[in-house]
Amino acid sequence: MLTHNPDLLIPPTVQTVAELTDYIRGILEQDPELIQICVTGEVSSVNPYPSGLFFTLSDPTTQATIQCVVWPSSLRKLVTTPSSGEQIIIIGRIQVYGARGIYRLTAWQVLPAGEGLQALRLKQLKDRLAVAGCFDPERKRPLPNHPQVIAVVTSMRAAAWGDIQRTLKNRYPGLKVLLSPALVQGELAPDSIVAALQRIQADGRAEVIILSRGGGAKEDLGCFNDERVVQAIAQCQIPIIAGIGHQRDETLADLAADICAHTPTAAAQLAVPSLADLDQEHQQRVARLQAALQTQWQTTHRIWQRQQQRLKRVGIQQTLHWEHQQLQRLKTQLQQAAFGQWQRESHHHQLLRERLQGLDPQAILNRGYAIACQASGRVISQASDLKSGELLTLHLAQGQVKVRVEKITPPAMA
Structure with a gap:
């Protein structure tokens, strides 16, 4: 229920949104102070579109912001193009965008004003x-696999x-x-x-x-x-x-x-692997393993078949019997050769032994011979080497005898 309030003053006319926006536009766009202004601030949120370059100009100290636009017809005339983080000076005017009921700064010229305060900080x-x-x-840590x-x-x-x-x-x-x-x-x-x-x-x-x-x-x-x-x-x-x-x-x-x-x-994709991809990779590995096993089985089967064919062509019992006969023949030949070599070596050994026994001095002494030596130990082999009265030592098979030369008989003439 509506109640009457005598203190409430109702304007004589009711305006539409468009009419109100037009009224505000007339005030702002006709204000001499806003027709051409010079504003400085820091650029952020640059968004280029075919219809124009839209960006935000902010005051780093108070965080106040204003929306700005450069129309395509003015872009080629700019001294510098607005870039995020830069401090710039804008020459332009205030205009009202009726469709949204907002005002913005339309730039005619943009001049550099050094690095923005926020960017510097x-x-x-x-x-x-x-x-x-x-x-x-080095501080970065790897992510767990699963x-x-x-x-x-x-x-x-x-x-x-x-x-x-x-x-x-x-x-x-x-x-x-x-x-x-x-x-x-x-x-x-x-x-x-x-x-x-x-x-x-x-x-x-x-x-x-x-x-x-x-x-x-x-x-x-x-x-x-x-x-x-x-x-x-x-x-x-x-x-x-x-x-x-x-x-x-x-x-x-x-x-x-x-x-x-x-x-x-993208962060979620990096955090975990895709189970679908892992399953597909697993299936591919299984398929490759099965193919490798199939190839190996086929190769082994072909070898087995060739061996079977060879066994059919040559009976295994016949082959084993022939191989046994060959072994027996080689065994007999080896035994005969070894025995013959042993006999030859044994006979040669016996000859060498008899020859050594014949040359043994002790054997000669045992047959009744003696070895005569001078006092110097020199063995006497001819009578002309002796002198009458000289002492000699006779070495017998058992013991030694000292003798003196009484007579020297020269050898008979041949």
Whole structure:
């Protein structure tokens, strides 16, 4: 029920949205202070389209932003093209976009104004964290081949959470997925992300962590360039896959993570293998093994068949009998040759033994002969070597005899 309020003043006319927008456009676009203005700020979220170059100009100190556009007709005239992270000066005017009821700065000219404050701060932070070892490749840890539990740090309402769940379910059914919810945008996001990582480590079940959020404006990803988040990632005891933003985005969290996948879906694909792919590879290996076994069996079977044919052509008993006769013949020949050699060697040995016995001096002495030696020990072989009265030693078969030369008889003439 409507009640009458005498203090409520109703304007005489009711305007449509279009009429109100036109009224605002008239005020802003006709204001002499806004027809041509000069504005400086830092560029972020550059998005080139065929209809024009759209980007955001921000104030690093107050975080205030304004949407800007350069129409295609003005692009070729620019001194410098807006690039993310740069500090620039824009000359242009304020215009109202009626379809959405928003105002934006239409740029006629863009001039360089040095490196943006946010980009400079980010570079200084990156250098400091690099010196601290947060980005060292040696610190990166490998992922487990078949994890059973994976934890995800992202917003429960983010599309990234749904993408990750679907990807993990399709690739690795039966995997346990834990969600440690966190804010992924805004001033409270860094502390929220750090707390989510600490919860996972305290829980102790997860083998891999996926830190993720979907794409967005560069300023929306600022929490992933926060020093607290980077330090928490570097100090985490569980391998972390960063799936943040889109392919063109790169944050300090990406550099600190063990693996950077850039997108939530890609992070999930890296976290686990595809069971379908593994099954296909297994089936291929089984097929190759079966083919190898079949080839080996066929080769062995052909060899066996050839041997069977040979056995049919030559009876095995006949062959064995012939081989036995050959062995007996060779055995007899060997025995005969060995016995003949033994007889020859035995006869030769006997001849040498008899010859040695005939040359043995003791044998000569045993037959009654003696050996005469002078006092110097020289053996006497002829009488002319002796002198009358000289003492000689006669060596007999048994003992020795000392004799004196009484008479020397020269040998008879032949």
